[in-house]
Amino acid sequence: MTLAFSWTILAFMKVIGGTQIYFHSSDPAVSPWPYQVAAGGRTHDPGSGGIVDRKYHQHTLILTLSGEGWIRVGDREVAAEEACLAWLDTSRTYAHRATPGNHWSYVWIALSGATLDNFFMQLNLRAEPVVDEMADLLPDFEGIIQQLASQHPLMDAHMNTQVAAILAKVFTKRAGTPPLNEVDPVSKVIQQLRKDLSRNWDITAMAVVAGLSQSQLFRRFQAATETSPVSWLRRERMVQAEHLLTVSSENVSAVAQRCGYADPFHFSRDFKRHCGRSPTAFRENARF
Incomplete structure (x- = not known):
């Protein structure tokens, strides 16, 4: 039992450069839960690394722990300082990296779900992807990453609770933001x-x-x-x-x-x- 469990953790965790990544190990098509977390991890960018612009089939949420980075969405660049949340729809043109000379540390999750596109549009996150003063999200992010690392049979239930908590906090923070008048x-x-x-x-x-x-x-x-x-x-x-x-x-x-x-x-x-x-x-x- 112990050997099999250890193999599962090793099989779905990778370290790439300054990033420690944990992957989900189950098929999202059979999940009864509304949100699917495909991966999550911790990254330390010393300011000398390359630009990240990989394409995924998910929304990616980045919570800055220290230092400063920048987020580019389309032709617009936005600073992501300590305790900021950056929400990216990675199906579109984007990029991010540490501000040169800065050590940028952050935690992140990649997720999908039927309501996320609507949430993203209603809170105008495509135009304003960075939300300030979101340090209270850290326990939720760390909880999700720990669930991915454990590969516990009930991980999806726990992660959905934590994703819902993140969405509620972001919604409360951005509720006053004028929504887009229509979906493009x-x-x-x-x-x-x-x-x-x-x-x-x-x-x-x-x-x-x-x-x-x-x-x-x-x-x-x-x-x-x-x-x-x-x-x-x-x-x-x-x-x-x-x-x-x-x-x-x-x-x-x-x-x-x-x-x-x-x-x-x-x-x-x-x-x-x-x-x-x-x-x-x-x-x-x-x-x-």
């Missing part, structure tokens, strides 16, 4: 794609969701994400596939179906282009 067309498309990655989407269907012509959607999507709608969808599917291949025991064909690929060969070809290895090789490396 690109956000509408992103929300629908995230909800159903397995659907056989094409640009025509996306344009209908956006209420735009195909050429208008392409231009506006490119401006918001620096990629085309089809390329964005393919990348999101590959991120989802990486997670499923790591945490589920489904065969490659089943994972392909869940990621919107009717043809396993087509899926394997796209996955190898994305990751540099086949789905089977990726799964073996991720687990062992």
Whole structure:
């Protein structure tokens, strides 16, 4: 029992540079809980590291512990000082790093859930991603990271309680912020794609969701994400596939179906282009 439990922790924890990362070890498709925490961790950026701009299928919340960093969303940069919360929708163009000469330490979680996109828009977090004076969130962040490290059978229940507490505190802090008058067309498309990655989407269907012509959607999507709608969808599917291949025991064909690929060969070809290895090789490396 002890050996198996220790293996689970080691299998889903990695140290990359100054970042200690804990990954969730279960399949989000079978979870009854509204929020899924894919990963969390602690980072110390000495000010000499590179810019972080990786793309994920989640919202990422960063709570600064000390020092100062900066967050770039689109063409706007915002300082993230001690005790600030930065909320990023990583499906869009963003970047962050320590301010040169500063040692920036922070904790973070990456999560998804049906209501998060609406929450993000209603509190205008896309335009104002940094919330000041949020030191009281630290126990919730640390609790989530500890749950990820433990891989306890009841971890999802505990983490959902802590995510709800974070959302409540952010909502209370930002409740007076004027919301956006409407959801922009690109956000509408992103929300629908995230909800159903397995659907056989094409640009025509996306344009209908956006209420735009195909050429208008392409231009506006490119401006918001620096990629085309089809390329964005393919990348999101590959991120989802990486997670499923790591945490589920489904065969490659089943994972392909869940990621919107009717043809396993087509899926394997796209996955190898994305990751540099086949789905089977990726799964073996991720687990062992």
